[in-house]
Amino acid sequence: MFAERMDRVRAAMDTSNLDVVLLSVGPDMPWLIGYEAMPLERLTMLVVPRDKPATLVIPSFEVPRVTEHDDVFGVRGWTETEDPVAIVTNLVKGAGSAAIGDHTWSRFLIDLQQRMASTVSWHSAQLVTGALRAQKEPGEIDRLQAAASGVDRVAAALQGGEIPLVGRTEADVSAELGRRILAEGHAAVNFAIVAAGENAASPHHHPGDRVIKPNEVVLCDFGGTTAEPEGQPGYCSDITRCVYTGEPPGEFVESYAALQQAQSLAVAAAVVGASAESIDKVARDRLAASNLDQWFLHRLGHGIGVEAHEEPYLVEGNSNPLVAGNAFSIEPGFYIADKWGARIEDIVVSTEHGPRPLNQASHDLAIVD
Ligand code: ZN
Ligand code: ZN
Ligand code: ZN
Numbered sequence: 001m002f003a004e005r006m007d008r009v010r011a012a013m014d015t016s017n018l019d020v021v022l023l024s025v026g027p028d029m030p031w032l033i034g035y036e037a038m039p040l041e042r043l044t045m046l047v048v049p050r051d052k053p054a055t056l057v058i059p060s061f062e063v064p065r066v067t068e069h070d071d072v073f074g075v076r077g078w079t080e081t082e083d084p085v086a087i088v089t090n091l092v093k094g095a096g097s098a099a100i101g102d103h104t105w106s107r108f109l110i111d112l113q114q115r116m117a118s119t120v121s122w123h124s125a126q127l128v129t130g131a132l133r134a135q136k137e138p139g140e141i142d143r144l145q146a147a148a149s150g151v152d153r154v155a156a157a158l159q160g161g162e163i164p165l166v167g168r169t170e171a172d173v174s175a176e177l178g179r180r181i182l183a184e185g186h187a188a189v190n191f192a193i194v195a196a197g198e199n200a201a202s203p204h205h206h207p208g209d210r211v212i213k214p215n216e217v218v219l220c221d222f223g224g225t226t227a228e229p230e231g232q233p234g235y236c237s238d239i240t241r242c243v244y245t246g247e248p249p250g251e252f253v254e255s256y257a258a259l260q261q262a263q264s265l266a267v268a269a270a271v272v273g274a275s276a277e278s279i280d281k282v283a284r285d286r287l288a289a290s291n292l293d294q295w296f297l298h299r300l301g302h303g304i305g306v307e308a309h310e311e312p313y314l315v316e317g318n319s320n321p322l323v324a325g326n327a328f329s330i331e332p333g334f335y336i337a338d339k340w341g342a343r344i345e346d347i348v349v350s351t352e353h354g355p356r357p358l359n360q361a362s363h364d365l366a367i368v369d
Pocket of ligand 1: 203
């Protein structure tokens with residue numbers, strides 16, 4: 001698996017005429033070799049020259065953490081008194097163009113830029129890894145499905161009234177969602193937004209000490225990263241469901257029905273070959289028909305994989321067509337300041353047989369207490 005990914009990276013480097021790819025902290029390296037760099041001041045860097053073997057430059061005492069794959073990369077441990085930037089610079093000698101991982105600490109990039117030839121042209125590693133990571137292998141889709149099924153069960157508990165809401169703070173409910181996410185096969189909770197009433201009008205609301213009351217909407221958007229065997233990267237889940245603590249007013253019911261339709265129309269439109277922006281427009285047009293488009297404040301969705309937000313982005317201006325194996329969220333919403341808001345989010349995979357939603361939790365507005 002990793003050897004095959006490395007081959008695809010090298011082919012993409014050829015196409016983009018890149019001599020070396022440098023990866024450090026962030027999701028590219030775990031995707032490519034199964035090892036995640038520690039986000040510390042000691043440099044860990046995977047050096048991938050176009051036509052020489054790849055080398056993982058890593059603090060010596062962290063080498064035992066690495067699951068080695070001799071056919072994919074070698075390991076060069078560095079001791080406390082060695083200079084890791086000099087080791088990397090030496091490995092990339094003669095390179096005319098370099099791509100570096102987006103999450104790499106800028107202090108290392110600055111060091112490298114100062115010590116490598118000033119003629120080297122610098123690029124983002126996204127140029128290579130973005131499209132490759134966006135096109136999931138069957139095994140990756142299985143992991144995303146497992147992640148989605150895990151949060152589906154948490155959503156079902158929420159919708160079934162198993163998670164009490166009224167009288168509790170948003171933060172308390174958020175913590176419970178987090179515990180349930182971990183219990184459902186995740187190693188980490190990435191976020192658990194709980195937004196009650198008027199707070200639901202803030203798409204990235206930070207759950208606080210606001211106590212949930214009867215007769216209001218509660219928007220919950222949560223996800224994590226799956227637990228995987230040592231040396232395998234985890235995959236992300238991301239789901240949004242809304243519940244109502246009582247009988248919802250007619251106006252909300254109507255708006256929610258439009259949102260539900262916008263979401264399912266967009267899922268149906270997510271076929272191979274459709275442009276990313278055209279899917280966003282399907283949802284936006286349906287909301288416009290109900291005068292809600294002015295309250296749809298964000299793009300329709302984002303890709304998902306080893307990273308919670310990655311390519312492809314479903315947004316106006318992205319005319320790239322979907323390809324089979326793309327995995328992304330479809331999450332339209334409406335957010336009316338000081339009043340209320342709602343969002344419905346599923347993860348969907350585009351396949352040759354049509355869009356495949358990974359989340360199966362009900363889209364209906366459940367009434368709970
Ligand atoms: Zn978001
Ligand atoms: Zn979400
Ligand atoms: Zn999302």
